[in-house]
Amino acid sequence: MPWEIRHHKQGIHLPQIDWWLDAWRPVQRSFVSHAHFDHVAEHKEFICTAATARLVRARMRGRRVEHHLAFGQAEQLTADSTITLHPAGHMLGSAQCLIAHAQHGSLLYTGDFKLRPSRAAEPCAAPRADTLVMETTFGRPQYVFPPDEKVFADIIAFCRDALAGGATPVLYAYTLGKSQEVLSGLAGAQLPVMLHQEVHRLTRVYETLGAAFPPYTIFDAAPDALAGHVVICPPQRGSDDSAFLQKIPARRTAMITGWAIDRATVYRSRCDAAFPLSDHADYNDLLRFVELVQPKLVYTTHGFADDFARTLRARGVEAWPLGRDTQMDLL
């Protein structure tokens, strides 16, 4: 009998074993793939890596039963099933879960994942599975990212240009995961870096988990302190509304996101530049991942889930977007 996979308003549910996957509203028990807020809520009981638990604790109060699993360590989940976590390459501690069931076969749930190596996450694994539930944020062919080395070379050139013109380069990167990857990518560039207070706090947590970074300091708006530094901060709204940006009168801003592939991103984010560094797999890596896992059946979720499922079917892999009326597609 195949796996039943239900898409509810709380998240993805596996009714046959009554476990949730990355439920975003509180439930009884859920696997938590990583510490981003759209993948975690105040569940009574959850399974995750020790690093994810530490990062969740840094951002969310409350008590719960936590099961911390090391990568590659199989644990009994129900009487008929085991669970094993594998690195997802998305951020520190991010995990995919592989559930092996006596009747339903194996199911791999990716959570958010990045197949190419990240500078601030464990390398992504691609274990074989019968059923694959995968995130497909960038599931359209135009989302093919340049090599990260090229993107970092461009970011470093942008920073040097800004500094040479007497401005402070300000890099917008999400607080958890992306900021640490950007900081790591500036290693060796001889650019002194200041981190926004919340980025600084979470980077310290990364360090307690064993991550190493080039030197950095906490943001200081005093002109003498700020001069000559690159600033990494969470994305700011329009420069007129942002109290943080107002502390940096002469600045050049850049958004760091996979969506920078869209030319409109630079205008939409009201930045001077946008660079396509992502913590998600691009279109080519989504295809490569499916080839590596060799599933019999794929469910897609997040982003261009319909498009990517259609692409897989055209390539002879049975695939459906989660939570849609798949019959419609057959008409």
Ligand SMILES: [Zn+2]
């Ligand atoms: Zn995420």
